[in-house]
Amino acid sequence: MRLITTYFLVFLITVIQAFSNKSHTNNWAVLVDTSRFWFNYRHVANVLSIYRSVKRLGIPDSQIILMIADDMACNPRNPRPATVFNNADQHINVYGDDVEVDYRGYEVTVENFVRLLTGRLPPGTPRSKQLLSDEGSNVLIYLTGHGGDGFLKFQDSEEITSQEMADALEQMWQKQRYNEIFFMIDTCQAASMYERFYSPNILAVGSSLVGEDSLSHHVDSSIGVYIIDRYTYYALEFLEKVNPQSDRSLSEFLKVCPKSVCISTVGVRKDLYNRDPSRVPITDFFGSVRPIDILHDITNVTLVQRKRAKSKKPKAKPKKYMYVDPLVNFNSLNV
Amino acid sequence: MGLLTDPSTGQGKFVKILLKYYVHACILLYVSGVLWFLAIAYPNMNANTYFSENALLPGLVKSQFREDREASRYHEEFLDEMKKYPDSIPYPWLLAKFKQIGLDAYMHNFTLASPFNRKDKFSGKNVYGILRAPRGSSAEALVLSTPFRPSSSPHPPTEPSIAIMLAFAKYANKEKYWAKDIIFLITEHEQVGVQAWLEAYYGVTCGSENILDHGDLKGRGGAIQAAINLELHSERIGQMDIKIEGLNGQLPNLDLFNLASKMCSKEGVYQTFKNRGHFYTRKPLLEWWNYFKNMLTMMATQATGIPNGNHGLFHRFGIQALTLEGFEQSKATGSSRIWFVGIGRIIEGVFRSLNNLLERFHQSFFFYLLPSSDRYISISIYIPSVCLMVGTMFIKACARWFKMIETNSEGKNLETSAIRVDKIIITFLTTHFFGVLISNVPQFVAQYPTLSQYETNIKVFYPLLASVVLLTVLPLFVSIRHCKKSMELLNILAMLELGTTLICISMNNFSLGLFCGIISVPAALVINPSNCRVCSYFQRFLWFLIHPLNILVCIVMINTYYLFPEENLDVILFRGWDATMQSIIFSIVDSMIYGNWLYGVITNIFIPNWLCFWIVSFSVFKEGETIKDSDKEKKE
Numbered sequence: 012m013r014l015i016t017t018y019f020l021v022f023l024i025t026v027i028q029a030f031s032n033k034s035h036t037n038n039w040a041v042l043v044d045t046s047r048f049w050f051n052y053r054h055v056a057n058v059l060s061i062y063r064s065v066k067r068l069g070i071p072d073s074q075i076i077l078m079i080a081d082d083m084a085c086n087p088r089n090p091r092p093a094t095v096f097n098n099a100d101q102h103i104n105v106y107g108d109d110v111e112v113d114y115r116g117y118e119v120t121v122e123n124f125v126r127l128l129t130g131r132l133p134p135g136t137p138r139s140k141q142l143l144s145d146e147g148s149n150v151l152i153y154l155t156g157h158g159g160d161g162f163l164k165f166q167d168s169e170e171i172t173s174q175e176m177a178d179a180l181e182q183m184w185q186k187q188r189y190n191e192i193f194f195m196i197d198t199c200q201a202a203s204m205y206e207r208f209y210s211p212n213i214l215a216v217g218s219s220l221v222g223e224d225s226l227s228h229h230v231d232s233s234i235g236v237y238i239i240d241r242y243t244y245y246a247l248e249f250l251e252k253v254n255p256q257s258d259r260s261l262s263e264f265l266k267v268c269p270k271s272v273c274i275s276t277v278g279v280r281k282d283l284y285n286r287d288p289s290r291v292p293i294t295d296f297f298g299s300v301r302p303i304d305i306l307h308d309i310t311n312v313t314l315v316q317r318k319r320a321k322s323k324k325p326k327a328k329p330k331k332y333m334y335v336d337p338l339v340n341f342n343s344l345n346v
Numbered sequence: 347m348g349l350l351t352d353p354s355t356g357q358g359k360f361v362k363i364l365l366k367y368y369v370h371a372c373i374l375l376y377v378s379g380v381l382w383f384l385a386i387a388y389p390n391m392n393a394n395t396y397f398s399e400n401a402l403l404p405g406l407v408k409s410q411f412r413e414d415r416e417a418s419r420y421h422e423e424f425l426d427e428m429k430k431y432p433d434s435i436p437y438p439w440l441l442a443k444f445k446q447i448g449l450d451a452y453m454h455n456f457t458l459a460s461p462f463n464r465k466d467k468f469s470g471k472n473v474y475g476i477l478r479a480p481r482g483s484s485a486e487a488l489v490l491s492t493p494f495r496p497s498s499s500p501h502p503p504t505e506p507s508i509a510i511m512l513a514f515a516k517y518a519n520k521e522k523y524w525a526k527d528i529i530f531l532i533t534e535h536e537q538v539g540v541q542a543w544l545e546a547y548y549g550v551t552c553g554s555e556n557i558l559d560h561g562d563l564k565g566r567g568g569a570i571q572a573a574i575n576l577e578l579h580s581e582r583i584g585q586m587d588i589k590i591e592g593l594n595g596q597l598p599n600l601d602l603f604n605l606a607s608k609m610c611s612k613e614g615v616y617q618t619f620k621n622r623g624h625f626y627t628r629k630p631l632l633e634w635w636n637y638f639k640n641m642l643t644m645m646a647t648q649a650t651g652i653p654n655g656n657h658g659l660f661h662r663f664g665i666q667a668l669t670l671e672g673f674e675q676s677k678a679t680g681s682s683r684i685w686f687v688g689i690g691r692i693i694e695g696v697f698r699s700l701n702n703l704l705e706r707f708h709q710s711f712f713f714y715l716l717p718s719s720d721r722y723i724s725i726s727i728y729i730p731s732v733c734l735m736v737g738t739m740f741i742k743a744c745a746r747w748f749k750m751i752e753t754n755s756e757g758k759n760l761e762t763s764a765i766r767v768d769k770i771i772i773t774f775l776t777t778h779f780f781g782v783l784i785s786n787v788p789q790f791v792a793q794y795p796t797l798s799q800y801e802t803n804i805k806v807f808y809p810l811l812a813s814v815v816l817l818t819v820l821p822l823f824v825s826i827r828h829c830k831k832s833m834e835l836l837n838i839l840a841m842l843e844l845g846t847t848l849i850c851i852s853m854n855n856f857s858l859g860l861f862c863g864i865i866s867v868p869a870a871l872v873i874n875p876s877n878c879r880v881c882s883y884f885q886r887f888l889w890f891l892i893h894p895l896n897i898l899v900c901i902v903m904i905n906t907y908y909l910f911p912e913e914n915l916d917v918i919l920f921r922g923w924d925a926t927m928q929s930i931i932f933s934i935v936d937s938m939i940y941g942n943w944l945y946g947v948i949t950n951i952f953i954p955n956w957l958c959f960w961i962v963s964f965s966v967f968k969e970g971e972t973i974k975d976s977d978k979e980k981k982e
Contacts, residue, residue, distance in 0.1 A: 049704065050400050050401045050403055085481075086525070087523065087525035088525045088702060090521075090522065092522070232408040233408060235408075235698060235702070236403060236406065237406070
């Protein structure tokens with residue numbers, strides 16, 4: 012009897028392990044810049060740089076939700092109109108011609124953000140503004156803006172607290188809207204935002220611990236703004252070397268910005284995450300799974316070579332046209 | 347908790363302590379107030395300036411201004427042009443240049459009627475050009491202004507600032523990053539021109555009616571957020587002084603000052619505040635003395651309430667403004683001079699930062715003192731000094747009140763009805779009525795055209811002087827001075843009024859409030875209704891000394907002595923007297939044209955209040971005298 016129980020237990024564990032190792036079936040990315048105004052140029056550059064990377068690594072635009080205030084490129088103060096750069100060398104215009112902004116301007120609100128995550132959007136919301144993830148989705152959430160201890164400021168007057176953030180993710184879990192979440196946040200006191208998380212399968216990384224400021228990386232003196240934040244700059248440096256086939260692991264990515272260059276301490280929270288980050292390829296979150304069905308029963312189809320018959324086309328008769336009165340008198344018709 | 351009028355409150359423990367120690371407390375508070383004021387200049391008490399507004403992004407952008415040749419050419423041309431207009435603004439040339447550069451150019455006419463003789467009219471012209479924001483909505487604007495000074499003007503010339511303004515306009519017009527309009531304004535007749543232009547821009551009249559006819563503006567920009575006024579006396583600048591004190595002691599936001607200061611040091615010009623640059627010393631006492639001197643210089647300017655540059659008139663409209671005054675000679679040894687390129691780059695840097703602003707200046711301090719250009723004393727640091735001083739007035743008033751109630755409740759022959767409250771109030775109001783009369787003397791005088799053949803000094807100053815002198819005999823007509831209690835109550839009222847006034851003034855113009863407090867509080871503490879002849883004479887003498895007019899004469903005399911140390915005493919006295927007359931006339935004119943409230947406050951509040959104390963010091967009574975005897979005297 013004991014033997015049977017043991018076998019059964021072993022079997023159960025194997026099954027559970029098999030299930031927990033089951034990989035995801037699709038990828039989503041939610042990229043949010045919560046600030047606006049010209050002097051926050053760097054936040055837009057941050058989020059557009061991540062956007063560019065996930066797109067390059069294979070997540071299609073239909074599965075990226077981009078929320079930005081979008082007032083930089085066409086800001087009258089911008090000496091390079093219609094562009095956003097993430098580096099003073101200005102070699103990458105991250106606001107190129109294929110950027111799809113899903114929520115822009117004053118649509119970037121706490122309400123919209125929470126509704127988007129939890130899927131409680133009003134009926135009739137276009138598909139591009141919905142997070143249509145399922146229990147097989149790996150979701151990358153990237154936030155940048157101005158944060159404080161336990162909150163993240165949204166534009167002028169709103170803020171989301173860490174508790175609200177945690178509750179939104181729990182709802183997502185209960186509604187089976189994700190398989191795993193990689194939560195990245197680049198703000199001041201970023202670590203405070205993921206402290207309250209309690210839902211499983213979340214790996215969180217923040218650019219600074221509680222009580223620390225996240226700093227900007229450098230200034231573009233021709234535009235006259237701080238152009239990118241430190242953490243995102245080094246994250247991007249790493250991501251630029253990744254391609255969809257590469258097997259760089261997530262643990263490498265978590266070490267991307269040591270304190271010597273970041274000045275702030277990058278905070279990581281792994282306790283909710285079941286897998287070992289060193290075995291998880293970074294493309295699990297930044298790349299995309301394209302479902303492929305492999306066909307086993309191969310049938311050879313030979314193409315039939317047809318001789319082209321040299322047949323003369325019968326001469327088409329010239330069509331006969333007839334004159335129709337332009338204005339028909341309905342009274343004269345016998346109906 | 348008892349009401350103030352509840353007789354039982356006099357028995358409280360707190361009241362007993364107050365009655366026992368209030369004299370000590372008053373002295374202690376006054377002395378600590380003065381000490382606090384002395385201490386605020388000590389480096390440990392104040393802090394380094396910093397940028398509070400994130401949006402400014404000061405100095406991040408690379409300066410690209412290189413129109414220095416253009417500026418030199420404008421300068422030469424303008425000097426030539428000025429010869430054709432010996433004492434007026436060469437407006438056709440300026441209009442043509444603005445148009446050539448591509449701005450909307452306009453002219454603004456204004457007329458000033460002499461405050462004391464409305465028939466005398468002076469007219470002036472301002473010229474301004476508006477650079478429209480190429481990609482913005484023209485909802486906001488910045489101003490770059492400069493006063494035009496004809497060669498006959500007694501002030502140092504400002505032609506180089508007009509030249510650099512034109513060159514900067516030319517440069518700025520080519521750039522595409524302006525989110526706000528820039529208004530380039532050249533004004534005539536010093537502050538009158540700016541005042542008229544601002545009044546016309548906002549469609550208001552700040553001073554008395556019918557004095558300054560501000561005329562109309564043909565072109566407007568958006569809401570003005572900041573203004574920089576240029577007074578460059580040379581094309582080579584060795585020292586750049588930043589002036590901030592405005593009308594009625596208003597100051598621009600500290601962020602704007604920091605911005606200008608940062609841009610000047612970025613271009614490497616020796617930058618000063620109140621003609622003093624940075625100084626570094628290891629001796630703490632010397633350091634404190636330097637800071638304190640500089641702070642006093644600023645406070646002296648602020649206390650007058652007269653703007654020390656054209657920037658000062660913008661503040662009233664919520665526009666943050668300051669003046670950059672450039673001198674060729676520098677006090678610093680071995681400092682380099684900057685040319686038009688450097689000056690242009692300072693302006694460019696300041697304007698690009700202002701262009702980045704998204705809201706009005708609101709982050710940093712509006713109330714502060716500067717002991718140097720890199721340190722500031724905020725309102726929270728300096729206000730306790732005046733509060734400690736003025737607190738003595740309230741403590742003494744309180745203690746005196748309790749004392750009065752206490753003696754009442756003991757009930758020695760005296761009833762509560764002995765205090766004639768109605769008479770006290772009538773006396774109190776009468777003094778204020780006279781104050782209002784004095785403040786309106788100039789208006790009366792101006793309305794009598796028959797007086798117009800006399801000189802302004804004679805027809806305004808002497809009537810004013812006469813009425814002030816006449817008022818000093820007022821106590822002789824006050825009947826209640828024979829009643830000790832009534833005098834006591836009047837004294838309490840006067841102390842409360844003085845205390846409230848001083849606090850209110852120091853909220854608006856701290857320097858004025860503090861100086862008034864330092865002088866008037868100790869004297870007011872001494873004044874008590876007393877029957878001791880010596881005490882009473884001493885009180886009268888002391889109180890006479892601090893009559894506002896006497897204070898003014900003293901200040902002007904000392905000032906004259908320092909300006910002309912080589913002159914004989916009689917010459918100095920004569921000049922000082924003349925200057926006193928001038929200063930009073932000017933303060934009246936300022937109140938009528940610009941709405942400066944110094945004259946109004948002195949005549950409407952300080953002189954009546956002085957009279958109240960003056961009456962108290964004339965109290966004549968015998969201990970135990972009843973009200974019936976004093977009732978025989980007729981009031982006034």
